[in-house]
Amino acid sequence: MSKKAVVLLSGGLDSATVLAQARAADYECYALAFDYGQRHRAELVAAKRVAESLGAAEFKIINLDLSSIGGSALTDMNIAVPDAGASGIPVTYVPARNTVFLSIALGWAEVLQADDIFIGVNAVDYSGYPDCRPAFIEAFETLANVATKAGVEGHGMHIHTPLMKLSKSDIVNVGTKLGVDYAQTVSCYQANDDGEACGRCDSCYLRRQGFEQAGVADPTRYRKA
Structure with a gap:
């Protein structure tokens, strides 16, 4: 019988790869996405496509309103990407x-x-985010095993970060071998409603560089100037 895992699935390149890795490791995967007030909501449509194509047992979207507190270019339209x-x-x-x-x-x-639980955080091409570092993941796993009934009863909760030490090109190569259709994914921080990327933001730059260095054709759809 397959083990169960929750996989955080944003709809981007990294999380799609992680879902494919978890499936390849014989996990029954429950994919979880968040509608948190992000400007690039096309990623939610992408997440649903990826979950279906990679055989997730269930796909769930949780509604949060992080735009109500703002503080980020992804949740506050007054802050430019x-x-x-x-x-x-x-x-x-x-x-x-x-x-x-x-x-x-x-x-x-x-x-x-x-x-x-699987999450696609990465410490190589992590763009400076403090909550993508190994120290954060280690601390959260410790918290998870203190704060839950499962942890107290000795089951042990594990946070898996299979991309943590990989470059973007490594990630592209891994996912390609596992059959990930990256044309289904959306990584751009300001993708339009059709999922077309800006080609200028940090996420677009790292994604494009990853395909180039991996020697894999970039399937990203970019907006016309």
Whole structure:
């Protein structure tokens, strides 16, 4: 019998790869996406496509309104999404986003009696986000095993980050071998409603660079100038 896992699925390149990896490892996958007030809501349509094509047992979208607190170019339309190349923690960082997402994934995992959660965070091409680092994941896993009935009863909750030490080109190569259709994914921070990418933001830059370095044709649909 397959093990159950909750997989955080944004609809982007990284999370699609992680879902494929979890399926390849014989997990019964429950894909979880969030409608959190992000400007690039086309990623939710992409997430549904990816979940279906990669055989998720269930796909769920949780509605949150992080735009009500703002603080990020992804949730506040008054803050412009910058072009690639800025240093430090970028304005596209959404305050405490991965902490919130993992907490809800943890709750669903308990309900499903799943001991495993997969998330596509990456410390190589991580764009300066503090909640994509190994130290954060380690701390959250410790918290998960203190804060839950499952943890107290000794089941042990595990946070899997199979992309943590991979470059974007490595991720593209892994996903390609696993049959991920990257044309279904949306990574752009300001993709339009049709899922067309801007080609200028940090996420677009890293994605395009990943395909180029992997020697794989980039299937991304870019907006016309």
